[in-house]
Amino acid sequence: MTNKSIQTALIVDDEPDIRDLLEITLTRMGINTYSASNLEEAYSHLSRTEFHLCLTDMNLPDGNGIDLVSNIQKNHPNIPVAVITAYGSIETAIAALKAGAFDFVSKPVELSRLRDLVDSALRLSQQQENKESKVSDAQEDKLLLGNSETMQKLRGQIRKLARSQAPVYISGESGSGKEMVARMIHQLGPRADAPFVPVNCGAIPNELMESEFFGHKKGSFTGAVENKLGLFQAADGGTLFLDEVADLPMAMQVKLLRSIQEKTVRPVGEQKEIPVNVRILSATHKDLNNEIDEGRFRQDLFYRINVIELKVPALRERVEDIPLLAETMLKRVADECDIPNARLSTDAINALKQYSFPGNVRELENIIERAFTLCEDDVIHAVDLHLQDNSSDARQTIDSAPAQQRNGVNLEEYLETIEKQTIEQALEETRWNKTAAAKKLGISFRALRYRLKKLGME
Ligand SMILES: Nc1ncnc2c1ncn2[C@@H]1O[C@H](COP(=O)(O)OP(=O)(O)OP(=O)(O)O)[C@@H](O)[C@H]1O
Ligand SMILES: [Mg+2]
Structure with a gap:
């Protein structure tokens, strides 16, 4: 001590x-x-x-x-x-x-x-x-924004759960802040100095899963050229966050249950069990009870990881938090690209308050970022938000992000390359006159400046 x-x-x-x-x-x-x-x-x-x-x-x-x-x-x-x-x-x-x-x-x-x-x-x-907890109250508020009653209650629960070692199952819609909540539980607790290791259970190929989680011994299979530490050992002393836990294949669920129960892991090709000390947090946007009914998730594993359930409310259930969130995000984008901030008009705020946000806070972030780059002057109006009331479009954008990661194709990088090339070309053709280049590209001057900053082209 x-x-x-x-x-x-x-x-x-x-x-x-x-x-x-x-x-x-x-x-x-x-x-x-x-x-x-x-x-x-x-x-x-x-x-x-x-x-x-x-x-x-x-x-x-x-x-x-x-x-x-x-x-x-x-x-x-x-x-x-x-x-x-x-x-x-x-x-x-x-x-x-x-x-x-x-x-x-x-x-x-x-x-x-x-x-x-x-x-x-x-x-x-x-x-x-x-009173030396890693994150002070003020910082904590900055992390998980929102002054609605449900958010205050959630922050209280997080503080309490941070003090326990109990496994917590975090449920909530896509983009509602589940990972942020998991990080806070870790940061406010006694494991804060040890690693927080998030794992997207749906993103690991089946054949690598056991070795990813438990590690492997050199030579235990073709391709195992070195000893490798698994995620459990990487999180030793800290927290292992099983994100999208519903996506774990059945065979892996059995092995995971065993490790959680015994508090040991056995790397692939290794004879002996190695003790590990990790706290397990998990999350999924799927309904785990339903997954159990459908025979896709083991009841016994659910029982072990779901000792305490923490529900993260959807954004539409805490409409009063929307203005604060939107304004904070707006300021962040503006600061990040070093462009004077814009402000949200009253009609824009009202439109946001009425929108259903199937993609929750993440969708709000995307909407704000897009509106900021596209707005012509320094006021964002409701039309600049491009809210679709039939939210299927939004849903698609949200759901497609993890899917791209899953296939190992980095869409972001690919699109950025194209964006860069196109902008470069327009700039060359206009002899680096930004106003003319923006016109040529069909975007506002502000939008061009934003993109130049974002792509590091200045
Ligand atoms: N209360 C909040 N205050 C500020 N930012 C938030 C809040 N909740 C979520 N965010 C932001 O929204 C985004 C989505 O949050 P996060 O990744 O934690 O959601 P999630 O529930 O894990 O999403 P998914 O289901 O897609 O995995 C992140 O960029 C996060 O920073
Ligand atoms: Mg998540």
Whole structure:
């Protein structure tokens, strides 16, 4: 621990042997320990001493560990509590996480796992004390914009979930901000200094999947010329974000479940299991319950990754956030291309508020960027937004982006090359007179300036 102040832990277990083991392990880590053999003693300690961590058994003579978790959540929300569960009783572990436990460890207690857990918990307490969480409140607001009630609630949930190790399943429509939410959960928690590793599960070719996730040993298959670390190991100590988790093939779902349960991975061609310590967050814009009904997603995996579900609201459900989002994005595009900002007219704002945004925040970003480049003066009017009320067009643009990545063709780069060539030609033909070139290209002077900046052609 970097902090010199002494850390104090409360240990609650009715078995003296386990209490001893926990006390010895924690004391060796330089932690002060207090022990209780039942809930009553635990509450009495809690009322007298300030703790940085609590470890509790599940079955106690006068109640169970989940009662203690709930009580601490309510009365001492800053103390992370971890529960010790009987071997194989995953249901209990999940119930404890849902009640607000920070993490769990199963019996027989593996000491290295226990130490990892204690380290994480103490980092949390320290973050709290030093108020040195990676992202301050102000920055946090900048990240995930919106002052609607649903967004405020979401930010509150994120802050709370950041303090837990529970797997979180983030649901929400395409472009609503699921990945942003996942990043925030990581950044605000005790794993913030370790990597956040996002994986687009739909973008990995089937035959490479196992090696991508778990790594491989040199020579284990044709093409395996080096040892390779998998994504789990890359995320060790941090967070693995399984994006588009519904796209995982069945065979991979089984292997993933195993790794999540055992907290180990076995690289392709390797004999032994390697322990990993990752927090799993996942997301998809598909309805996982429906995928399960259709037999495309394993119920048991769903159960493991969906301990807590976080819903990201669609943009049309928080219309009041649209002006703030639109204006912030407008300012960002203008700053990025170093062009004086434009402003949104009242009719433009109203049109945005009435639009259904099938592609959510991402679609709003695209609309704003396009309108900014196309508007003639420095006011964006409703017509400049080119909103289609039959939203199928928008939907297509949104859905096609990941598909291009999937096929490995980089459409963006390709289009940029064409754009560059065309602009260059127009500039040459007009002897670098930008006004004339813009006219020739059929775009506004502003649009030309924007493109020159964006393409780095100035
Ligand atoms: N509340 C918000 N404030 C500011 N920007 C946001 C917000 N929500 C989303 N965005 C922006 O919208 C875009 C889409 O967000 P993100 O990639 O997190 O969505 P997603 O739900 O993961 O989308 P998909 O389903 O397509 O994977 C990003 O550019 C992100 O920065
Ligand atoms: Mg996403």
